Amino acid sequence: MCIFFCSFTLQIFTFKHLQFLSFLLCLQFFVGGNWKCNGTKDSISKLVSDLNSAKLEADVDVVVAPPFVYLDQVKNSLTDRIEISAQNSWIGKGGAFTGEISVEQLKDTGCNWVILGHSERRHVIGEDDQFIGKKAAYALSQGLKVIACIGELLQEREAGKTFDVCFQQMKAFADAVPSWDDVVVAYEPVWAIGTGKVATPQQAQEVHIAVRDWLKKNVSAEVASKTRIIYGGSVNGSNCSELAKQEDIDGFLVGGASLKVYFYCWA
Numbered sequence: 001m002c003i004f005f006c007s008f009t010l011q012i013f014t015f016k017h018l019q020f021l022s023f024l025l026c027l028q029f030f031v032g033g034n035w036k037c038n039g040t041k042d043s044i045s046k047l048v049s050d051l052n053s054a055k056l057e058a059d060v061d062v063v064v065a066p067p068f069v070y071l072d073q074v075k076n077s078l079t080d081r082i083e084i085s086a087q088n089s090w091i092g093k094g095g096a097f098t099g100e101i102s103v104e105q106l107k108d109t110g111c112n113w114v115i116l117g118h119s120e121r122r123h124v125i126g127e128d129d130q131f132i133g134k135k136a137a138y139a140l141s142q143g144l145k146v147i148a149c150i151g152e153l154l155q156e157r158e159a160g161k162t163f164d165v166c167f168q169q170m171k172a173f174a175d176a177v178p179s180w181d182d183v184v185v186a187y188e189p190v191w192a193i194g195t196g197k198v199a200t201p202q203q204a205q206e207v208h209i210a211v212r213d214w215l216k217k218n219v220s221a222e223v224a225s226k227t228r229i230i231y232g233g234s235v236n237g238s239n240c241s242e243l244a245k246q247e248d249i250d251g252f253l254v255g256g257a258s259l260k261v262y263f264y265c266w267a
C-alpha cells in the first residue's frame, strides 16, 4: 500500500507546501471507509481482522464508519490506529427521539467522527441543509469531528448548477459551525455514488478548487488552506491514483470498495 499513499502524500505535500507556504502547512491524506448499511457480525469481524493486520502508512489518516449496531464490536476489536466514525447523529441531546442515536452515545462507544449530509441522507431520507447544519454544530460542540458531505445530482450538473448546489450546501455548514478545525469536507457528486461512474480527475479537481476558493472568500484564507477536501463516488483501486494526483484532492470517502481490505492497502 502504503507506498501508494506514501508517495501521493509526498506529492501532495509538495503541492500544498508550494501553494500555502505562507501558512507552513501541509494536509495529511485522509481515507474514509463508509460501510453504509452493509455487513453482518461475521463479515465485519473478518474485515476488522484483515484491517488489523494490514500495513497502513503512518502519515495517512484512516477512518471507518460501520453501521451503528456494529460500532461497539468494531471499537472493541479494531486497532487504535484506525479511527471510528458514525454515519449519522441526532441534532441535539438524546431523549425521546425514537430510532435516533445521540452524539453522547456515539462518544460513549468510542467514535470520534461522524459523517453528516451524505447524499443518501439528503435525497433518500430527506434531510435538508439547515437540519444537517444543526447536526454538525451539535456534534462539533460535543467534540465529535465531522465529515461534511456536499455534492450535486446529475440533473443539477447537467443544468450547470454544480457550483451553486455545492456552495449552498457549504453555506449551510458555514452558517452553523463555529470552527472548521475538526471538519473534513467530502465532495461526493451524487451521480458518481455507487454507480461505477467516477468523476474524472479534472471534474473533481474543478469542484475541489472551487470549494477551497469558496472557503477562502466566505470563511478565511487560513480555513481554506487547512481544510481537507476529499472526494467520494466510485473510488477504487484503478482510479484512485489519478484522482489523488490532483492538487486539491486531500483524500477519499469510499463506499463499496471500503468493504474489502485491499482498498486500504493498495500498493
Ligand SMILES: O=C(CO)COP(=O)(O)O
Residues within 6 Å of the ligand: 034, 118, 188, 192, 193, 194, 195, 196, 232, 233, 234, 235, 253, 254, 255, 256, 257
Ligand atoms: O457514498 C460514498 C461514500 O460515502 C461513495 O460510495 P461508492 O464508493 O460506493 O460510490
